[in-house]
Amino acid sequence: MPVNRKVMRMRLLILNEKANLRTEWHPTLRASILATIVLVVYSLGVSWITKLAVLGSYGPQVPAPASIPHPDEKEYVIKETGRAHDSWTHHLVYGKPSPDVDDAWYKLIKPFNTRVPADRYQASMGNRTSVRVEDGSYNSDYYVTLTVYHELHCLMRLRWFLEPEYYSNKTWQEQREDKSAMGHYRHCVWSLLESVLCHGDTSIRTFHWEPNKPAPKPDSLAERKCVDWDWLYKWTTEHSFLLQDKLLSHPVYGRLDENLM
Numbered sequence: 328m329p330v331n332r333k334v335m336r337m338r339l340l341i342l343n344e345k346a347n348l349r350t351e352w353h354p355t356l357r358a359s360i361l362a363t364i365v366l367v368v369y370s371l372g373v374s375w376i377t378k379l380a381v382l383g384s385y386g387p388q389v390p391a392p393a394s395i396p397h398p399d400e401k402e403y404v405i406k407e408t409g410r411a412h413d414s415w416t417h418h419l420v421y422g423k424p425s426p427d428v429d430d431a432w433y434k435l436i437k438p439f440n441t442r443v444p445a446d447r448y449q450a451s452m453g454n455r456t457s458v459r460v461e462d463g464s465y466n467s468d469y470y471v472t473l474t475v476y477h478e479l480h481c482l483m484r485l486r487w488f489l490e491p492e493y494y495s496n497k498t499w500q501e502q503r504e505d506k507s508a509m510g511h512y513r514h515c516v517w518s519l520l521e522s523v524l525c526h527g528d529t530s531i532r533t534f535h536w537e538p539n540k541p542a543p544k545p546d547s548l549a550e551r552k553c554v555d556w557d558w559l560y561k562w563t564t565e566h567s568f569l570l571q572d573k574l575l576s577h578p579v580y581g582r583l584d585e586n587l588m
Contacts, residue, residue, distance in 0.1 A: 402555040409547035420486065424493040432483050438563035439476045440570060442468035460568070461576040470575060473563060478522055481515030488512050 408414075419435070422428040442460045443451075448469040458470040487494040491502040502508060530551040534543040568574055575583040 402558040403552055404555045405550060406553050407548055407550050408553070409549055424490050432486070436476055436479045436483065438560065438567035439472050439480065440568055441471050441473060441476075441563055441566050442568055442574075443471055443566065444468055458575060460574045461582075462574055474522070475559070476563070478519060481518055484511060484515055 410417075419428065419431055445466045445468060448457070448471070452469075460468040460470055462468070488502070491497045491499055495502060495505075495508070497505070528551065530549045532549050533546045535546060537544055570583055573582045577583060
């Protein structure tokens with residue numbers, strides 16, 4: 328029996344030790360593991376956020392669209408737009424049809440036809456092709472137009488739409504019945520709509536109260552970040568040409584020397 332009591336005491340000691348491990352060591356172990364997991368997750372989170380910050384965005388990285396000139400080269404200005412009587416653009420829209428106003432519009436869109444060196448074009452556009460400038464050079468320039476000039480062309484055409492008697496010698500009804508012209512106008516409205524939605528200008532427009540009107544009236548003035556138009560116009564002018572220069576040649580019809588505008 329003495330031996331049996333000794334064995335039983337040993338068994339009790341072992342059971343007590345196991346119980347101590349369950350009640351004391353296991354919580355400590357669980358806490359350590361939990362702390363380690365939290366530390367690892369935190370470290371990964373900090374590393375990921377730092378990476379995103381370096382990339383400059385917390386969202387998916389969207390590749391920059393093809394642009395000539397490259398976005399990094401553009402010059403920008405902060406300016407206040409919407410001053411009706413202080414803006415030369417106001418005269419282009421509200422001025423009565425006249426040779427002077429027409430000349431101002433034609434000057435505005437004169438750099439429509441742009442030529443870009445082949446290496447510069449291929450770096451921006453990849454495998455997308457365009458008409459080449461036929462000037463006799465080995466690796467001739469590409470013929471393009473910047474979207475802003477297409478949009479200006481559309482605005483000029485819509486201005487013509489407002490004055491059918493002056494620009495097309497037609498009445499409103501005759502103009503509406505001209506399917507070709509109306510198709511062009513609708514194309515322009517659609518193109519401008521897509522451009523507005525694409526750029527999504529988020530500059531702020533404010534409102535004010537007027538004594539004799541119950542509804543708030545929107546203000547025209549807005550502070551906006553704009554491309555420096557003088558700089559961009561100079562850039563495109565330096566890279567432009569006239570169709571009358573006969574630098575474009577159709578594979579079948581030959582040299583083009585008429586203005587398409």
